Each structure stands twice: as C-alpha cells, then as structure tokens.
Amino acid sequence: MRDEGFAVVAGMDEVGRGPLAGPMSVGVVILPAGFAEPVVDSKLLSPQQRMEKAIAIRAGALSFAVAHVEPEYIDTHGVTASLREAGRRALAQLELSPDIILLDGRHNFLAADTPVRTLIKGDQISASIAAASILAKVERDDLMREYAHMYPEYGFETHVGYGTPRHIAALKKYGATPIHRQSFLTKIVA
Numbered sequence: 051m052r053d054e055g056f057a058v059v060a061g062m063d064e065v066g067r068g069p070l071a072g073p074m075s076v077g078v079v080i081l082p083a084g085f086a087e088p089v090v091d092s093k094l095l096s097p098q099q100r101m102e103k104a105i106a107i108r109a110g111a112l113s114f115a116v117a118h119v120e121p122e123y124i125d126t127h128g129v130t131a132s133l134r135e136a137g138r139r140a141l142a143q144l145e146l147s148p149d150i151i152l153l154d155g156r157h158n159f160l161a162a163d164t165p166v167r168t169l170i171k172g173d174q175i176s177a178s179i180a181a182a183s184i185l186a187k188v189e190r191d192d193l194m195r196e197y198a199h200m201y202p203e204y205g206f207e208t209h210v211g212y213g214t215p216r217h218i219a220a221l222k223k224y225g226a227t228p229i230h231r232q233s234f235l236t237k238i239v240a
Contacts, residue, residue, distance in 0.1 A: 061178025069211030077186030
C-alpha cells in the first residue's frame with residue numbers, strides 16, 4: 051500500500067460475529083513500515099502465542115484500538131450495522147488518521163470517508179489485518195473470561211460464547227443471560 055502512496059495504512063478485522071453470547075469486537079492497527087514482529091492469523095495461534103503477539107503489537111504499533119458492540123445493539127441493528135458501528139468506534143479511538151483501511155474479507159462493512167480495500171484472507175496476507183485480529187481476539191476472549199465469573203454455569207471461559215454442545219445445554223437448562231444475543235437464540239431457547 052505504501053508503494054501506492056498510502057503512508058498510513060490501517061488494518062481492521064472483526065472477532066465474534068457468530069457467537070450466541072458476548073460482544074462483537076473490531077480491532078484496527080497501524081503498524082510502522084518494516085514492523086519486525088512476524089504477525090500471523092489469530093486463528094493459527096494458541097492463546098499464549100496470541101497474548102505474546104498482542105504485547106508485541108501494542109508495543110510496536112503506531113496506533114491501535116479495539117471496540118465492541120454489545121448483544122443488545124446486535125439484536126436491534128443486526129450484524130452488518132453492528133460491524134459498521136464497531137469499526138466506527140475503533141477508528142475514532144486511533145491517534146492517527148489512516149490514508150487507507152484494509153479489511154479482511156470481501157465485503158466493505160464500513161461507512162468511512164477514508165478509502166477502504168477488502169482483502170480475501172487478509173489476516174493471512176496483511177500484517178496489519180492479522181495484528182488487528184489478534185488484538186480483537188485477545189480483548190474479546192478476556193471479556194468472555196470475565197463473564198465466565200459472573201455466569202459460571204455456561205463455560206464462557208472455554209467456548210467464549212460460541213454454540214458448543216455445553217453452551218447450548220446450559221442455555222436449555224438455565225435460560226439466557228443478559229450477555230446473550232436474543233436474536234441468535236430463537237431456535238435454541240423457546
């Protein structure tokens with residue numbers, strides 16, 4: 051991107067689009083040219099490796115942010131509008147204004163004045179997108195571990211809100227919590 055005249059390149063990625071519980075999170079990272087720490091897709095890393103990478107990213111990034119939208123917002127506005135809102139919130143927290151934003155995937159969910167380029171498998175080919183994915187995943191997982199202390203019967207510390215058999219069994223036994231996405235539960239909890 052820098053060879054195309056974009057000096058400040060931000061990578062953005064989301065985490066938590068499909069879980070039954072917890073927020074949807076969007077990370078955005080601006081890395082310096084020649085960032086030395088190798089960054090890879092967060093899904094390919096262990097939790098410990100993600101934590102180590104997150105520390106290195108925070109130390110070396112020119113600017114970064116993670117923003118969340120809560121389940122109530124997702125239920126009211128839907129997934130695409132929630133992604134857009136989380137992206138807007140994350141961009142508003144940056145200390146630098148990007149010249150271009152790189153998004154993982156094929157769809158531009160942002161409503162931004164800044165140019166946006168989508169990259170299929172962007173978290174595997176762009177260090178800034180991969181870094182954004184790592185920061186968003188680490189922060190969201192930390193939030194879900196906090197929720198696990200509030201709602202221990204659901205096992206949020208292990209499945210982080212996704213629809214595992216244990217989670218679905220807990221929903222059927224105990225019902226939904228305030229952190230559940232009600233619109234995602236219609237076929238699970240009557």
